[in-house]
Amino acid sequence: MPSKKSARLAALTVAAVCSAASTVALTAPAHADTVAIHDIQGTTRISPYAGRQVTDVAGIVTGVRGYGSSRGFWMQDPNPDADPATSEGVFVFTSSTPKVAVGDSVLVAGTVTEFVPGGASSGNQSVTEITRPTVTVVSSGNAVPAARVVDAKSVPAAYSPAGDSAAGGSVNGLTLRPAEYALDFYESLEGENVQVADTRVVGATDPYTELWVTVKPSENASRRGATVYGSYDAQNTGRLQIQSLGKPADFPVANVGDVLEGTMSGPLDYNQYGGYTLVANEIGTLKSAGLAKETTRRQARTELAVATYNVENLDPSDATFAAHASAIVNNLRSPDIVSLEEIQDDNGATNDGTVSAGQTLAKLADAIVAAGGPRYDWRSIDPVDGADGGEPGGNIRQAFLFNPERVSFTDRAGGDATTPVGVTKVRGKAALTVSPGRIDPANAAFANSRKPLAGEFVFRGKTVFVIANHLNSKGGDQGLTSQYQPPSRSSEVQRHAQAAAVHGFVEDVLKTQKNADVIALGDINDFEFSGTAKILEDDGVLWSAIKSLPRSERYSYVYQGNAQTLDQILVSPSIRRGCDFEYDSVHINAEFNDQISDHDPQVLRFRP
Incomplete structure (x- = not known):
């Protein structure tokens, strides 16, 4: 293996x-x-x-x-x-x-x-x-006990009983009710020979030779074949991880929407990387759904296109620059502004004090030109070495790419890793005190985490404020199959404090200029229905524009067979009220086994 x-x-x-x-x-x-x-x-x-x-x-x-x-x-x-x-x-x-x-x-x-x-x-x-x-x-040579069938009829609709409050919320001591709860049903089969048949793939094959299927094809299905995670109470009971007891070379290389025809059978295991897992002695035959990577439309001359894209620890040694450039040019159609998350410093994970990312950004900009795109300029702020989390030595940060033929950046000197950006009034309009600048970098909410990057742009004479975010990750949260039900989401504490800081900054902009166009976007690391989103949206200061899409299309990431929203673009009331905007979650990565990032980019088009 x-x-x-x-x-x-x-x-x-x-x-x-x-x-x-x-x-x-x-x-x-x-x-x-x-x-x-x-x-x-x-x-x-x-x-x-x-x-x-x-x-x-x-x-x-x-x-x-x-x-x-x-x-x-x-x-x-x-x-x-x-x-x-x-x-x-x-x-x-x-x-x-x-x-x-x-x-x-x-x-x-x-x-x-x-x-x-x-x-x-x-x-x-x-x-x-x-x-x-x-x-x-x-x-030897005895017949193996017949596999228990796991299908849409056998798996209950309810996910789990509530944990015993006297045991800290654990379900461990509760008598199993396999006819009532999905987790109890799977637990009642732990170690047994089980079988699924003709299942749709809802989590693409990963580097560890595993994938996810659903035995409930109609359960919160997207038009592309994913299973959408739309609330904390809709955990999607039909999901099941598949591993193989055979050779890795024999494991199917599948995308979301593909079907594994025939039967897959083997023991039902439980592991830390997804909970209940069918470790298959036999694998179904792969039938491709022919899922294509999406392409958004090009913005009109009078539309500003703003995108967010997590490029997953990009540094100059990576082999993905051409692929990322092609995605930006051909799939995103060269947005006017691109917020990039997980830009690493110029020597990546080498931990020698390097913090500059000029080589990383220049290499990406050159690759975009080579792919037929515009010559993007960029703005970013180098972090204090080792202070922003992520891969040790990588010094990840957000950065803005922008097309200077379509949009200009308003530079105001003084922004650095530790200087907070503020809001002032210039000729009756809101303006940033430094641009680019970091929001409240000394705030304990951003300890060992990325600081939001604010920039002031001008498009066709109109100022647009853009805030690039990469909030605290969900690492440390208990999984959906935890013994504690409902599971604890400990990472929210820091992320909620970060969201409050961003909300407060946007509120300052809008108090200075009520009709200011403000966009807060990036890897929010939380769902559109989450407490994090609610804090950002409090009092109508911002609104997550992915909610303009049908529920079945609200996702940018696939985790353990659940298609979910982590990447968001939130807009101020002036943009939302105009109703002249269009949102697109451009599915080019999360559903595919050959992904160059684990996130799908998002694009917003509107007329300032």
Whole structure:
């Protein structure tokens, strides 16, 4: 398997033995119990035998994982009990390449362990495993227990019960209700042989040879085949991650909207990179949907086109400049202003104090000309070394590209990494004290995070204020399949404070000039329905223009099979009231396996 996948999979099991922080700690009696797999799994997420020795656990081997550090096998009891809450399958962690084969009838002795992928601090659910096993092969060539069908009928519409408040919101101790909740349904199949058929891809194949499908094709579907995440209460229960127990070269290279025809079957696992995962012994046949990368229309002569594009840690050593340039010229149709996020310094991740990004921006500007686009000029502010987060040594920042043949930039000296931009009045109109300038860079909300970049532009004699943002990432939030329901979103604390600072700055502009045209855009790192968006939109100061699109088209990013909005363009009342604007989320990356960035760019066209 690829080394990156092996490294990720290593984390799934090694910690079960080596790290007490990643296991549920229970005491172990001296004797060993003879029990069935469904007794071990029990009717809750935590085994009643956790921490105890068991012996003569019988099952048929249904899958063998002999790569990486998460080596072991799944086995299943061919004689199930009558309780739908108890799984008949379990993973046996061997640490070395298992000496069993699919179809072997085995007896296993070992310790029942509750392993938490990603560690206890992740909030993830645990996986019931048998560790330190002694395995006896009784016979070989036996029929594998028939796979349980996972489809639109079997998966409940409700996602999860609310967690037990007495247990900090955890669902671990709740009795599983697989007929009522999707997470309970999947948990009741943990370790079992399951099957899906004729599924649509909703998360493209990634570098770790995994993808996402949906067993509910009509669930919040976009016209391009994605499954749209439109609220915190619409988690999309039909999503399921697919990995393979076969060779990586045999794994389908799929885009969103493609279909895997036929059946895919194998054990149902749980991991930290997506929760419940079908680890397939057989993969369906790929049928391409022929999804094309979108192209927006060119702005009219009297329209100002403003775009945002996260170019994902772009530095001079990258091989993606021509592709990004082509996207800007051919797919975005050369917007007048482009807010770029994740521009790295001139030597990328090399951590030697370099903060200038002039070479990065010049290389991109040259590539745009080579692609047939205009000669863009740019403005940016170098950050203090190591102060803005992102990849260590990279010093990512926002930058403005602008076409000087269509729009001019109003330069006002004095803007630097630590000087805050303010708002003043010049001849009765709002103006920035420095341009470009950073909003409130000393504010604790922006500690170890990107500071918003404000610039003053003029188009056909009209001033437009543009604020480029890259707010605090969602790293550290609990996943949708967390044991805590609803999951905690700890990253919001800093992001909300950042949104409040941006909102306050825009409010200052509008207090100075009520009808000022202000655009705040970028990688907001939050949804259009989120608390972050509500803070930015408070009192009508801004409005997220992606909400002008139908709900099924509001996305710029695909994560764990959910198409969602992270990139936004928010506009002041003068732009919104004019109703003479057009918004486009240009899908060129997020749905595709060959993406040059994990974000789709956004474009707004309007007449100032």
